[in-house]
Amino acid sequence: MSILIENISKTFGHFQALSPLSLDINEGEMIGLLGPSGSGKTTLLRIIAGLEGADTGRIQFGDRDVTNLHVRDRRVGFVFQNYALFRHMTVADNVAFGLEVLPRKERPSATEIKKRVMHLLDMVQLSHLANRFPSQLSGGQKQRIALARALATQPEVLLLDEPFGALDAKVRKELRRWLRGLHDELGFTSVFVTHDQEEALELSDRVVVMSNGNIEQIDQPGALYASPNSRFVFDFLGNANVFEGNVENGKWHNQQANIVLPAGLEEKGAGEKDGQLYIRSHEFFVSKEPTAQANLPLRVIAINPIGAEVRLELTPIDWQSNDVWEIDLPHKAFDKNCFEKGQTLYVTPKAGYFFAHDATQPVLLNWETEKAVAATTA
Numbered sequence: 445m446s447i448l449i450e451n452i453s454k455t456f457g458h459f460q461a462l463s464p465l466s467l468d469i470n471e472g473e474m475i476g477l478l479g480p481s482g483s484g485k486t487t488l489l490r491i492i493a494g495l496e497g498a499d500t501g502r503i504q505f506g507d508r509d510v511t512n513l514h515v516r517d518r519r520v521g522f523v524f525q526n527y528a529l530f531r532h533m534t535v536a537d538n539v540a541f542g543l544e545v546l547p548r549k550e551r552p553s554a555t556e557i558k559k560r561v562m563h564l565l566d567m568v569q570l571s572h573l574a575n576r577f578p579s580q581l582s583g584g585q586k587q588r589i590a591l592a593r594a595l596a597t598q599p600e601v602l603l604l605d606e607p608f609g610a611l612d613a614k615v616r617k618e619l620r621r622w623l624r625g626l627h628d629e630l631g632f633t634s635v636f637v638t639h640d641q642e643e644a645l646e647l648s649d650r651v652v653v654m655s656n657g658n659i660e661q662i663d664q665p666g667a668l669y670a671s672p673n674s675r676f677v678f679d680f681l682g683n684a685n686v687f688e689g690n691v692e693n694g695k696w697h698n699q700q701a702n703i704v705l706p707a708g709l710e711e712k713g714a715g716e717k718d719g720q721l722y723i724r725s726h727e728f729f730v731s732k733e734p735t736a737q738a739n740l741p742l743r744v745i746a747i748n749p750i751g752a753e754v755r756l757e758l759t760p761i762d763w764q765s766n767d768v769w770e771i772d773l774p775h776k777a778f779d780k781n782c783f784e785k786g787q788t789l790y791v792t793p794k795a796g797y798f799f800a801h802d803a804t805q806p807v808l809l810n811w812e813t814e815k816a817v818a819a820t821t822a
């Protein structure tokens with residue numbers, strides 16, 4: 445079922461929670477609504493569900509205009525963060541609930557309901573727990589039951605609000621994979637809310653990045669990461685380090701630190717301009733001396749092994765940055781250099797994005813190919 449959202453807006457009192465926004469969701473697509481707290485994700489999801497009315501605009505499911513339809517007539521499935529299972533009902537009764545409350549003429553027979561519940565429990569691989577009560581389940585199991593319950597009435601649209609928010613990292617990951625598999629197998633259309641960028645990038649066909657009640661960018665995960673169209677998206681999607689630079693003699697300077705401008709900036713209209721360089725945490729060389737390309741001294745304040753990499757937290761020496769810098773190194777590179785807390789090191793960017801103070805579009809920089817190219821935007 446495709447979903448068309450057209451000029452939807454919402455205010456609470458004087459507060460504009462959603463500015464008029466539009467979004468086209470294809471049948472069978474999985475869409476992640478990603479954004480910081482308060483950006484309007486849940487409000488948008490609730491409006492799609494019919495749990496909240498919009499002030500303006502129109503919503504269509506396939507050919508059906510559902511703008512003024514009651515939640516129960518929209519035929520969507522919901523899953524919320526806090527499971528919301530009925531505590532006094534067994535797992536099987538929880539899953540059957542949506543079917544039991546259907547009007548008599550739509551309700552399947554008792555035998556059919558039983559069969560469907562067992563099938564759903566098989567699908568979420570929990571049929572052996574059919575007679576347990578929610579209090580006897582783990583968080584991950586409860587959430588899978590909540591999903592089975594949401595799917596019982598065979599909705600064509602599934603809406604999920606931080607479905608895995610309350611679970612630990614490992615279970616989250618497993619459930620993510622499992623949900624994606626189920627989505628592909630059953631072919632429903634899903635919209636889920638998350639503030640976890642990894643979750644959004646891993647699970648979604650397209651990600652909708654929101655801030656302050658607006659849609660900042662809509663794109664496939666790879667494209668979003670490679671071509672953020674604003675500082676906000678860049679910042680939100682990946683541990684960016686920001687270098688504020690003023691141009692002098694072919695370099696960006698910040699007090700004692702400097703970075704050589706890459707070739708090609710002029711053609712892109714960003715030559716000899718002051719602005720900010722955004723550099724992701726893995727886009728650096730590190731060394732014990734400055735290089736011909738950059739003199740960026742930093743002091744190591746923390747060393748944290750994170751999976752396959754080591755994250756160094758660093759503060760600038762004799763130059764200014766508002767944030768702690770983070771650099772991710774493969775273990776090999778880290779071991780070779782034997783970095784220690786308190787030590788001074790130098791970083792040299794390999795690639796980054798340049799946002800000139802007077803420009804709206806970023807320029808993609810690549811010192812390795814000595815090029816600056818216009819970042820493609822959605």
Ligand SMILES: Nc1ncnc2c1ncn2[C@@H]1O[C@H](COP(=O)(O)OP(=O)(O)OP(=O)(O)O)[C@@H](O)[C@H]1O
Nearest residue numbers: 456459461479480481482483484485486487488639
């Ligand atoms: N019923 C309400 N009455 C008043 N303000 C509300 C109401 N619901 C939401 N808001 C406000 O609207 C804004 C958007 O809220 P929303 O819950 O959609 O954000 P969110 O992006 O889902 O945030 P979170 O990730 O924290 O859940 C917030 O500033 C919130 O305080």
